Amino acid sequence: EAGVTQFPSHSVIEKGQTVTLRCDPISGHDNLYWYRRVMGKEIKFLLHFVKESKQDESGMPNNRFLAERTGGTYSTLKVQPAELEDSGVYFCASSQGGTPLGTDTQYFGPGTRLTVL
């Protein structure tokens, strides 16, 4: 079974440009999460999809970030326009859903390293 995949693995863009990150969760997983790690800091939650619906987007830093999960399968995270402080590693995770009291394991992808110059 394929794990969580993310594309691209690295992206280097200039301030003001647009970047779109993609995450393919494990097949059949209803829950999809985006996290970000800025250099030297902890991994922080951005948002959570249940199927195609946004369950929690309290971690999204501002309206330059737009996440979608059309059809409840893969997800994209677009940053437009990118700023210097957006640099970091963006992780995607998925979990199955349907188990009691949130005991699902979150499986993480390898991350996308975004550098904004």
Place this chain on the structure above:
Amino acid sequence: AQSVTQLDSQVPVFEEAPVELRCNYSSSVSVYLFWYVQYPNQGLQLLLKYLSGSTLVESINGFEAEFNKSQTSFHLRKPSVHISDTAEYFCAVSDHWAGNTPLVFGKGTRLSVIA
């Protein structure tokens, strides 16, 4: 709000020596506790987790962690480390009662095993 503190950002240790990576958390509700590991150039992998029951949990590669509710800790230990254990280790918590809530991570501890 929940928070996780990993007191050591870097831990160098000689091969075959024991190691303890410390994790303390704060939360106003019951939590689930996790340790994830990130090997060089790879994604995060779940190492072990505490959900309920026995407070001592073990991984398949010899790590163990003990949930201590009174000290709000979940330290990770291994009696004898290998070079292959070199990685960054993350402690995380999630809300016990809310179901599929996001993980709250510590800043990570980079374990370097020296030959």
